[in-house]
Structures are given as C-alpha cells and as structure tokens.
Amino acid sequence: MLKEKGQLKFEDKWPNMRPIVLKLLKQEPVSPGEWQDLFYDVHLVCLWDEKGPAKLKDYLQEDIVQFIKQAQIRVLAQREEQALLKAYIAEWRKFFTQCNYLPTPFRQLENTLLGKSGTSTLLSGNAKKGQADESIVRKLMLDSWNVSIFSDIKHRLQESAMKLVHAERNGEAFDSQLVIGVRESYVNLCSNPNDKMQIYRENFESAYIKSTEMFYRVKAPDYLAKNGVQAYMKYADSKLREEEARAQKYLEAGSNAVIQSCVDVLVGKNLSVLLAECAPLTKAGETDRLQLMFRLLERVPDGVQPMLMELEQHITLAGLADMIAAADVITQDSEKYVERLLELFRKFSTLVHKAFNDDPRFLTARDKAFKAVVNDTNVFRLELNTGKNPGPKTVAPESKCPELLANYCDMLLRRTPLSKRLTTEEIESRLRDVLLVLKYVSNKDVFMRYHKAHLTRRLILDASADSEKEEDMVEWLREVGMPADYVNKLARMFQDIKVSEDLNCLFRTSTARHDAINIKILNAGAWARGSERVTVSLPVELEDYIPEVEEFYKKKHSGRKLQWYHHMSNGTITFMNEVGKFDLDVTTFQMAVLFAWNQRPRDKVSYENLRLATELPDAELRRTLWSLVAFPKLKRQLLLLSPAVSGSKDFTEHTLFWINQNFSLIKNGKPQRRGKVNLIGRLQLSTERSQLEDNQSIVQLRILRTQEAIIKILKMRKRITNAALQTELVDILKNMFLPSKKMIKEQLEWLIEHKYMKRDDDDINTFIYMA
Amino acid sequence: MPYQQMDDKSDVDSQKPEKMFTLKKWNAVAMWSWDVECDTCAICRVQVMDACLRCQAESKTDNYGKQECVVVWGECNHSFHYCCMSLWVKQNNRCPLCQQEWSIQRMGK
Ligand SMILES: [Zn+2]
Numbered sequence: 067m068l069k070e071k072g073q074l075k076f077e078d079k080w081p082n083m084r085p086i087v088l089k090l091l092k093q094e095p096v097s098p099g100e101w102q103d104l105f106y107d108v109h110l111v112c113l114w115d116e117k118g119p120a121k122l123k124d125y126l127q128e129d130i131v132q133f134i135k136q137a138q139i140r141v142l143a144q145r146e147e148q149a150l151l152k153a154y155i156a157e158w159r160k161f162f163t164q165c166n167y168l169p170t171p172f173r174q175l176e177n178t179l180l181g182k183s184g185t186s187t188l189l190s191g192n193a194k195k196g197q198a199d200e201s202i203v204r205k206l207m208l209d210s211w212n213v214s215i216f217s218d219i220k221h222r223l224q225e226s227a228m229k230l231v232h233a234e235r236n237g238e239a240f241d242s243q244l245v246i247g248v249r250e251s252y253v254n255l256c257s258n259p260n261d262k263m264q265i266y267r268e269n270f271e272s273a274y275i276k277s278t279e280m281f282y283r284v285k286a287p288d289y290l291a292k293n294g295v296q297a298y299m300k301y302a303d304s305k306l307r308e309e310e311a312r313a314q315k316y317l318e319a320g321s322n323a324v325i326q327s328c329v330d331v332l333v334g335k336n337l338s339v340l341l342a343e344c345a346p347l348t349k350a351g352e353t354d355r356l357q358l359m360f361r362l363l364e365r366v367p368d369g370v371q372p373m374l375m376e377l378e379q380h381i382t383l384a385g386l387a388d389m390i391a392a393a394d395v396i397t398q399d400s401e402k403y404v405e406r407l408l409e410l411f412r413k414f415s416t417l418v419h420k421a422f423n424d425d426p427r428f429l430t431a432r433d434k435a436f437k438a439v440v441n442d443t444n445v446f447r448l449e450l451n452t453g454k455n456p457g458p459k460t461v462a463p464e465s466k467c468p469e470l471l472a473n474y475c476d477m478l479l480r481r482t483p484l485s486k487r488l489t490t491e492e493i494e495s496r497l498r499d500v501l502l503v504l505k506y507v508s509n510k511d512v513f514m515r516y517h518k519a520h521l522t523r524r525l526i527l528d529a530s531a532d533s534e535k536e537e538d539m540v541e542w543l544r545e546v547g548m549p550a551d552y553v554n555k556l557a558r559m560f561q562d563i564k565v566s567e568d569l570n571c572l573f574r575t576s577t578a579r580h581d582a583i584n585i586k587i588l589n590a591g592a593w594a595r596g597s598e599r600v601t602v603s604l605p606v607e608l609e610d611y612i613p614e615v616e617e618f619y620k621k622k623h624s625g626r627k628l629q630w631y632h633h634m635s636n637g638t639i640t641f642m643n644e645v646g647k648f649d650l651d652v653t654t655f656q657m658a659v660l661f662a663w664n665q666r667p668r669d670k671v672s673y674e675n676l677r678l679a680t681e682l683p684d685a686e687l688r689r690t691l692w693s694l695v696a697f698p699k700l701k702r703q704l705l706l707l708s709p710a711v712s713g714s715k716d717f718t719e720h721t722l723f724w725i726n727q728n729f730s731l732i733k734n735g736k737p738q739r740r741g742k743v744n745l746i747g748r749l750q751l752s753t754e755r756s757q758l759e760d761n762q763s764i765v766q767l768r769i770l771r772t773q774e775a776i777i778k779i780l781k782m783r784k785r786i787t788n789a790a791l792q793t794e795l796v797d798i799l800k801n802m803f804l805p806s807k808k809m810i811k812e813q814l815e816w817l818i819e820h821k822y823m824k825r826d827d828d829d830i831n832t833f834i835y836m837a
Numbered sequence: 838m839p840y841q842q843m844d845d846k847s848d849v850d851s852q853k854p855e856k857m858f859t860l861k862k863w864n865a866v867a868m869w870s871w872d873v874e875c876d877t878c879a880i881c882r883v884q885v886m887d888a889c890l891r892c893q894a895e896s897k898t899d900n901y902g903k904q905e906c907v908v909v910w911g912e913c914n915h916s917f918h919y920c921c922m923s924l925w926v927k928q929n930n931r932c933p934l935c936q937q938e939w940s941i942q943r944m945g946k
C-alpha cells in the first residue's frame with residue numbers, strides 16, 4: 067500500500083461497486099469474487115478518500131430508496147385486500163432478509179463514519195455479535211423503508227388486515243399468515259433500540275384494538291336484545307375466550323389492552339343488567355350460571371363485590387329461615403340441631419365450591435353468613451343473666467348454639483343409643499363437625515363451660531363410650547385454638563381421674579369387705595368450681611363407710627382435707643316388691659329418700675317427714691322426689707303421691723309419698739319380674755342457686771379476661787388509640803367470646819378510675835399505660 | 838333419728854325378706870384440698886391447689902399428672918408452695934408473711 071492519500075477517488079470505485087449492491091438489493095446471485103471485491107473496495111474508499119465514506123453512504127442510500135420506490139409501486143398495483151397484503155409481505159420479507167446481508171461489506175464504512183480506526187477492517191467479518199442491530203446501513207435500510215413505503219401505505223395495510231380479522235369474526239376463513247406477516251413487518255421495522263415495539267404498538271395494535279371495539283360495540287347490544295341476558299352471558303364468555311385466542315395469534319405477547327377493551331364493551335357496559343341476575347341465580351343455586359357470571363364479573367373492578375354481598379345475604383336469610391322453620395324440633399333435640407346446621411353448611415359450601423371454585427373472597431362471605439346464623443338469637447337464646455333480679459350489668463342474650471353443641475358432643479362421647487349406633491370413625495367425623503361449627507361461634511366460653519360439665523358427669527359416672535376419643539377431643543379442641551387454660555383444665559381432669567382410680571384400687575385391696583364401694587377422691591382445684599356442697603343425712607349403710615375411707619386417706623396423704631360431694635356420688639340398689647326384683651342406678655340423694663322406707667315399706671310418708679329424715683335442702687328434696695314420681699322413661703313410677711301435682715313446686719309439706727308395690731319395668735306391654743333401670747338422669751353438679759352463679763360467673767370471668775387483655779396490650783404498646791385497642795382486644799379474646807363495645811367501655815372506665823391507665827391529655831381517644 | 842336400722846350392712850346377703858332396698862354399689866365422691874388457712878401462695882400469687890408458676894411453665898407432672906408441687910407449712914402455720922419457699926429461703930430465711938424465722942413444720946403429701 068504505497069499510494070498516498072487522495073490518489074484513490076470514490077468516483078473511481080463506485081461504478082464497480084454499484085452493480086453488486088443492486089444485485090444484493092434485488093436478491094440476485096452474487097459470486098464470491100464480487101462479494102470479496104465489494105469488501106475490498108469499501109476498504110479502499112475508506113482508507114484513501116477522505117470524502118469517500120460520506121459519499122458512499124449517500125450513494126448507497128439513493129439506491130436503497132430507489133429500490134424501495136420500485137417495491138412500493140409493485141405493492142400498490144394490487145387492488146384487492148388479500149393480494150395487497152400478500153405483495154407487501156413478499157416485498158418486505160425479501161427486503162428484510164437483505165437487511166441482514168447488505169450491511170456486512172460496509173462494516174468498514176460504518177467504523178470509519180463512527181471515527182474508529184480502520185486497521186481491523188479485514189477482520190470485520192468476525193464483528194461482535196449484536197453489531198448487526200446497531201448497524202448504520204441496516205438502520206438506513208429500515209428507516210428508508212419506514213419513510214418511503216410504510217408511511218405511505220400503512221393505512222391501507224392496516225385497513226386491509228383489520229378487514230380480514232373482521233371477516234374472521236364473522237366466520238369467514240382466510241390465510242391468517244397475511245395478518246401475522248404485516249404485524250411482523252411492524253415489529254421488525256422499528257429501529258428505536260429503546261422501544262422496539264413502538265411502531266407496532268402505535269399503529270398495528272391500536273388499529274386492532276379500535277376495530278375490535280367497534281365490532282363488539284355493534285354486536286353485543288344486538289345480541290343481548292335478541293337473546294336475553296342468560297344467553298348473553300354465555301356469548302360474552304365465549305367471545306372473550308375467542309378474542310384471547312385471536313389476540314394470541316395476531317398480536318405480540320405482553321399487552322392485555324385488547325382484552326381489556328373487550329371486557330369493557332362486553333361486561334363493563336352491561337354490568338347492571340348482569341348483576342340483576344345474581345340474586346335469582348344465587349337463590350336457585352344455579353352453580354353453572356353463577357360460575358359463568360363470576361368469570362365475567364371478575365374481570366371488571368366492581369363486579370365481584372355485589373356478588374359477595376348477595377351470597378352472604380342469601381346464606382344468612384336462607385339459613386335463618388331454615389332454622390326458624392325447624393325451630394320446634396331443633397330447640398328440643400341437639401342432635402337434630404347440629405345435623406340441620408351441618409346440612410346447611412354443606413349445602414352452601416357446595417355452592418361456593420361449585421359456583422366460585424372456593425375463591426377465598428366467597429369463602430369469607432360464606433363464613434360471615436355462617437357466623438350470623440350460628441350466633442343468631444331469634445330461634446333460641448341463652449340468657450346469661452337469669453337472675454330474678456338482674457343486676458345493673460345486663461348482658462345481651464346470646465345464641466344457645468354452644469350449649470347445644472356441647473350437648474351433642476356429650477351424646478357422642480357418652481354411652482348413649484347414638485354413640486352405640488355409630489362406628490368409631492363416624493363418631494370422630496361428627497366430633498370434627500362440631501368443631502367446624504364451633505369455629506363460627508362467638509361465645510366459645512359457653513361451649514367450654516358446658517363441655518366441661520358434661521365431661522365431669524361422664525368421668526364421675528364412668529359413662530364415657532370411649533376414653534381414647536375423650537382425650538382425642540381435648541387435643542382437637544387445642545388444635546382449633548381454644549384457649550390453653552381451658553383445655554389444660556380438661557386434660558388435668560383426665561390425669562386426676564387416673565390418680566383417683568389407682569387410689570380406689572389400693573383402697574379396695576386394703577381390706578376384704580369393700581365390694582360395695584368405689585371411691586373417687588379428686589383434686590378440688592381441677593374439678594370443683596367453688597361449688598357449694600349439699601348436706602344430706604346418709605343412710606347408715608353408706609354413712610358407715612365414711613370414717614373408714616377418711617382413715618385410709620390420712621394414711622396415704624398428709625396436709626390434706628377431704629370434703630364429700632354427695633350430690634355427685636351415686637350407686638346401684640336392689641329393689642324388691644310384689645312384682646319382682648330390680649336393680650336401680652340412683653343418685654345418693656335418691657338413695658337417701660328411698661332408704662327411708664326400709665323400716666316402713668308400706669307407709670305413706672309426708673314431704674315434711676322425708677325432709678326430716680334426709681335433711682336435704684328444700685330445692686334438692688323437691689327435685690329428687692320429682693325424679694322418683696315422674697321419671698320420663700318409666701311407665702310405672704317408683705313412688706306414688708297424693709294429691710297429684712303438675713310439678714315439684716306444688717309439693718306441700720303434707721303431700722304424701724309411698725312406694726309403688728306394683729312398680730315394674732314394662733317391655734312389649736308386659737310387666738317384667740327382673741330388670742335394671744337408670745334413674746340418675748343428668749347428674750347434678752351444683753345446686754340451682756350455684757347454677758345461677760355459674761351464669762354470672764361467666765360474665766364475671768369475661769370482665770376479668772377483658773381487663774387482663776387491656777392491661778396486657780397497654781403494657782406492650784405503652785400508648786394506643788381506642789380503635790387500635792379495640793381491634794387487638796377482639797383478636798386476643800376471639801377464641802373465648804366477643805367482647806361487646808359496652809363492656810369494653812365499662813372496663814376501660816374502671817381501669818382509668820383505678821389508675822391502671824389514663825387518657826392522653828391532648829387526645830381523649832388515646833390511652834396511656836400507667837405502671 | 839331418721840335411720841333406725843337394726844341390721845349391720847355386713848349381713849346384707851342374709852337380708853330379711855321384707856327389706857325393700859339393699860345397697861349393691863356406692864360410688865362415693867370427695868374432693869381433697871390442702872388444709873391451709875389461705876388459698877393463695879403469697880410468693881407466686883397462685884392458688885396452692887394449682888402448681889406454682891414455675892411448675893406450670895414447665896408443666897412438671899409425672900405420668901399420672903400427680904402434682905409434684907406440694908405445699909409446705911412453717912412453724913408459724915403459714916403455708917406456701919414448697920417450690921416457692923425453697924427458692925425464697927435461699928435469699929431470706931424468714932416467713933414472707935410474718936417475718937418469723939422459717940422452719941418447716943410439715944410437708945404436704
Ligand atoms: Zn407459690
């Protein structure tokens with residue numbers, strides 16, 4: 067290379083280069099020699115002619131533009147839509163292919179134009195990857211195409227493409243490659259490296275969206291008017307799917323704009339018409355149609371909320387109506403009540419599952435409604451303030467549901483006809499059902515109170531159907547989040563009863579003559595809730611055992627005192643009369659009453675004399691006598707009386723009682739000579755008076771828990787707003803009960819008055835902890 | 838005298854024919870509690886019938902759930918959880934209630 071700069075001119079070389087360039091543009095064959103020459107000439111021009119590179123670029127551009135003009139003429143020669151598109155796509159593809167070849171020999175030019183050193187020119191074939199994209203020549207080609215052909219005919223192109231899509235929507239078939247090809251040219255045409263989709267989006271996509279919207283703006287109202295809303299829902303749903311599939315075919319991925327505008331036209335514009343269908347469909351339980359409606363409405367912002375409200379309202383109303391309709395049965399029969407509730411739950415859970423695929427929002431609406439049904443106080447209510455003189459703190463009545471749930475649990479866990487009929491698995495699944503319902507109960511503390519009372523009876527009477535299941539149940543209660551101190555108390559009873567069983571074994575082996583007695587000596591802390599004991603004068607047969615047991619106990623333990631709970635103790639006696647011989651399971655109180663006749667079997671004894679004989683308090687004696695003159699299951703009662711009364715309240719001190727010498731158990735209408743009957747009924751755990759105190763103690767306990775929780779929150783937060791405090795409080799207490807606003811307010815006042823906390827001087831709705 | 842019964846229950850089986858009711862089985866129920874003057878342990882403020890706070894936290898019971906947390910009486914007749922008192926005397930060998938020197942009178946069992 068000894069030639070000096072300026073010796074070689076661009077004009078000398080261009081005549082050799084140009085034919086090769088034109089061949090390349092037209093996709094005509096180029097020989098390897100020509101291809102090499104082009105490289106070399108570009109190299110020389112760049113190296114020796116200072117003005118060469120700029121001239122080369124200008125001449126090249128001129129030829130490219132000329133070529134494109136030819137192509138445009140060929141395309142526009144087509145009149146018919148499909149032919150036009152086909153011609154355009156063919157020209158474009160050819161040109162686009164050349165965009166990848168033509169720049170290669172001019173890489174040296176590009177480097178020179180960019181001011182880079184030309185020494186590595188001959189290696190330009192190994193140009194870095196990605197350079198093709200930045201190539202000046204390539205950009206020149208694409209920009210030229212964009213300016214000269216595309217700008218002139220893009221409206222015709224788009225229009226033609228959209229006409230084809232429109233035809234497809236009307237059911238006509240055509241070559242979808244025509245639309246796809248046009249789209250591709252829009253995408254590839256873009257030389258803006260920051261937004262490669264710009265040309266596509268601003269032209270093709272927006273035209274597509276506009277034509278789609280136009281199409282349904284006309285079709286949708288028409289369809290709705292002609293076919294009605296039910297058919298329209300199906301139509302809208304299928305069209306949306308269809309458009310989703312179509313968009314996938316004809317549009318670039320990544321934008322949902324066209325579906326959004328379809329949703330707006332098909333669903334949003336008809337929202338009120340669609341929502342009007344929600345109530346009747348929900349009522350009729352039309353799960354398929356509801357599902358369809360859900361699919362449609364889920365796509366618009368305010369679509370689902372009204373459906374949720376409709377569902378919640380429907381379940382609440384239907385559930386309550388059902389409960390009220392069956393009130394006669396379910397208030398009497400806890401099994402029927404729980405089964406009725408579960409049936410409701412199942413029905414509506416199935417609805418939510420089938421219609422709404424267990425969508426969390428609908429599950430929440432269902433749960434809200436279940437809560438309303440379970441805690442409703444219309445069918446039956448539990449008055450916590452049953453006192454004749456309700457104190458100043460009157461408590462709103464609560465649902466009796468937890469009491470009935472506890473009763474049902476008892477029927478499953480005790481030896482009853484129900485528990486005998488069911489398999490272990492069935493009992494377990496029903497207990498789980500109870501826990502499911504319990505989840506919705508606000509006053510769970512009431513359930514626990516009744517559950518504990520029933521458990522106490524079962525353990526004291528040895529009446530559990532399955533002791534393993536009993537302990538399982540305690541763990542399940544723990545699992546569903548019942549407060550630990552409640553559950554621990556139950557667990558402690560099981561532990562204590564085992565201790566007591568061991569002690570009984572020791573006692574029975576300690577001497578030989580104790581066949582007739584079993585003792586349960588229990589931990590007062592675990593069992594007795596400060597309940598008062600009832601005095602009774604025991605028959606001698608029983609009385610004689612007492613010192614012996616106490617003596618035995620003293621030897622085993624020290625520092626302990628014993629209190630006899632005769633209202634809980636019970637036994638079996640044999641009764642002999644003219645008809646036969648019967649075993650009777652009775653309470654110790656019943657025993658005390660009946661043994662009074664052993665000395666005077668045929669006497670008529672007055673109420674007053676029985677009171678003297680047994681020393682039972684009036685209320686207990688009345689209750690005990692009533693159980694012997696009017697036991698529900700007996701056709702022939704054990705005791706007869708005169709004059710007849712309609713209830714235990716009507717006994718006077720002169721009412722006479724005597725043993726029914728014709729007493730017998732009746733089977734198939736025939737009196738039996740032998741038999742066994744249980745007269746215990748529901749074992750009394752406390753006196754009538756303390757029953758009342760129990761109800762009040764629930765209220766007292768709630769007050770205490772509320773105070774504790776408020777202090778706990780304040781201790782942690784130091785200062786807190788009223789609203790935040792209420793939220794945290796409900797959260798802490800929700801597994802026991804739902805604190806009323808009124809009660810919270812009262813307790814806050816009390817705590818302020820007693821200087822546990824104070825109101826902020828600047829903001830009376832903020833509380834501050836005081837140590 | 839409500840029950841002027843002549844027979845001893847030991848000859849239940851040789852009952853006279855006119856004896857109408859005879860005992861077959863009696864399940865007697867009693868509750869035990871510590872024989873204390875004050876229900877609450879003055880040291881941990883928990884009822885003495887319940888395990889002390891430490892034992893509750895460790896749920897320290899044997900297999901049968903028997904409380905190991907027993908009660909102890911001092912010569913002054915004041916009573917506390919044994920656990921609580923044995924920790925207390927390490928710091929101060931006086932009864933927390935009456936300040937008399939602490940010495941154990943008896944232990945609960
Ligand atoms: Zn203590």
Ligand SMILES: [Zn+2]
Pocket residue numbers: 888889890891892905906907918920921
């Ligand atoms: Zn302890």
Ligand SMILES: [Zn+2]
Pocket residue numbers: 911913914915932933934935936937
């Ligand atoms: Zn002392």
